[in-house]
Amino acid sequence: MRIVSEQQPRPRVHFTPRQGWINDPNGLIYLTGQYHLFAQHYPHDTSWGAMHWLHATSDDLIHWHEQPIALYPNERGMKFSGSSVLDRGNRSGLSTDGRDPLILVYTNHGQQEEQAIAWSTDGLAFTEWEKNPIIPNPGLHDFRDPKVFQMPGSGHWHLVLTAGQQLFFYQSADLLHWHQTGTFVPDGQPSGSEGKNWVLECPDCFAVPAPDGRVVWVLLLSHMVLDEPRKTEILYWLGEFDGLTFRPFPSSSGPFLFDPGPDHYAPVTFAGLPEPLTLGWGSNWAYKDTLPCQTYCGQMTLARRLALIKTKNGLRLTQEPVLPTGLLPAKPDVMPGQLDVTIEFYGSFSCRLFNASGESFVISLDDNQYWQIDRSHGASQPFWPSGLPDWYEVIRSPRLADGPSQMRLVYDQTSIEIFADQGLLACHLLVMPGKAFDQLEMAGAARVQH
Numbered sequence: 001m002r003i004v005s006e007q008q009p010r011p012r013v014h015f016t017p018r019q020g021w022i023n024d025p026n027g028l029i030y031l032t033g034q035y036h037l038f039a040q041h042y043p044h045d046t047s048w049g050a051m052h053w054l055h056a057t058s059d060d061l062i063h064w065h066e067q068p069i070a071l072y073p074n075e076r077g078m079k080f081s082g083s084s085v086l087d088r089g090n091r092s093g094l095s096t097d098g099r100d101p102l103i104l105v106y107t108n109h110g111q112q113e114e115q116a117i118a119w120s121t122d123g124l125a126f127t128e129w130e131k132n133p134i135i136p137n138p139g140l141h142d143f144r145d146p147k148v149f150q151m152p153g154s155g156h157w158h159l160v161l162t163a164g165q166q167l168f169f170y171q172s173a174d175l176l177h178w179h180q181t182g183t184f185v186p187d188g189q190p191s192g193s194e195g196k197n198w199v200l201e202c203p204d205c206f207a208v209p210a211p212d213g214r215v216v217w218v219l220l221l222s223h224m225v226l227d228e229p230r231k232t233e234i235l236y237w238l239g240e241f242d243g244l245t246f247r248p249f250p251s252s253s254g255p256f257l258f259d260p261g262p263d264h265y266a267p268v269t270f271a272g273l274p275e276p277l278t279l280g281w282g283s284n285w286a287y288k289d290t291l292p293c294q295t296y297c298g299q300m301t302l303a304r305r306l307a308l309i310k311t312k313n314g315l316r317l318t319q320e321p322v323l324p325t326g327l328l329p330a331k332p333d334v335m336p337g338q339l340d341v342t343i344e345f346y347g348s349f350s351c352r353l354f355n356a357s358g359e360s361f362v363i364s365l366d367d368n369q370y371w372q373i374d375r376s377h378g379a380s381q382p383f384w385p386s387g388l389p390d391w392y393e394v395i396r397s398p399r400l401a402d403g404p405s406q407m408r409l410v411y412d413q414t415s416i417e418i419f420a421d422q423g424l425l426a427c428h429l430l431v432m433p434g435k436a437f438d439q440l441e442m443a444g445a446a447r448v449q450h
């Protein structure tokens with residue numbers, strides 16, 4: 001049960017649940033003109049609890065309509081994270097009404113973690129398969145977060161999940177029977193946390209076209225250090241998927257940071273789209289009990305379109321928000337708490353959002369080509385527990401681009417999302433000022449684009 005209970009104004013363009021708790025997005029899929037978002041959800045409290053799957057649909061990834069809860073915890077366990085897939089041609093045989101079933105693939109978190117499915121032909125009411133599990137537990141404490149994906153031309157479904165300190169890959173022809181085809185052992189832990197107890201979560205594997213026309217595969221993985229200081233990160237590797245497993249390129253393949261901000265976790269791609277589009281949980285486990293919440297707790301990031309570009313250090317992912325300009329005002333004092341502004345910069349600069357009480361959020365690019373994002377004065381009271389390391393307040397990230405460029409800053413009541421250098425920097429952070437920021441101040445080689 002949480003102690004602090006003061007509800008902040010609701011974001012406008014970031015998804016929040018009607019009530020209760022949310023964490024990871026699950027089962028993201030684009031189906032017959034609609035985006036479906038499922039999510040880890042506890043409807044009875046603003047704290048994490050017995051996990052359900054929330055379900056919401058949208059035409060534009062901005063305006064969401066909550067649907068009936070898709071999955072409930074039961075005797076097989078809580079419904080932990082997973083994915084969804086449209087079973088074209090009903091290869092599972094689960095549908096009996098002639099419509100292709102939408103299949104949710106998730107983890108039952110009970111005595112142990114095992115993979116299971118539920119299906120629906122109306123996209124709203126889901127039935128758990130009576131012969132679950134589809135993948136039993138091989139004797140591992142952490143064995144979860146199945147992400148189903150397809151490889152063009154393969155005719156099979158593939159699945160990646162976390163299995164202790166490794167990722168396991170599986171293949172299936174009918175979504176019911178799976179066999180393991182490979183493993184991937186991630187290297188690299190968050191700096192300063194070497195040797196600590198860490199857990200791998202919410203993997204994804206997807207193809208992205210490279211600028212030279214090649215298809216490059218991305219392995220995306222969230223991970224968390226369980227010991228103090230707690231730290232979560234989203235990493236990605238570049239490489240190839242040969243139908244059996246993911247193989248990073250021999251050099252310069254990662255891991256790279258997907259988002260240097262503290263408030264982004266467990267992003268995964270939508271199924272059913274030709275290009276990769278992700279959505280992530282816009283919060284952090286470190287302050288799951290200290291965020292000010294009353295009716296609901298948790299929000300998602302904006303949906304982000306991914307691409308690859310060549311930088312001075314090699315290929316890197318770029319992320320651009322799916323957010324038409326003009327939805328939020330371009331000036332800070334029109335509707336306090338809401339701002340969507342693009343800044344052109346030519347060299348080092350700083351941009352400060354603030355209010356009359358002295359609360360502020362500052363983003364700057366320094367002479368050494370480092371981004372610095374400072375929200376240490378971004379809350380009326382710190383919503384993070386005491387003792388967290390500095391990186392929760394001030395983020396530093398090396399710039400991957402050169403020369404003049406642009407930065408888009410989206411301020412949406414309780415969070416700020418930054419996209420700079422064509423999306424080479426993409427960062428989501430929560431802010432909770434006592435009074436909305438309503439002033440913007442620029443210094444250095446930059447100006448607001450009009």
Ligand code: FRU
Binds near residue numbers: 040200202266
């Ligand atoms: C990641 C995670 C997943 C798990 C879910 C439980 O944030 O810990 O690994 O399936 O959340 O809610």
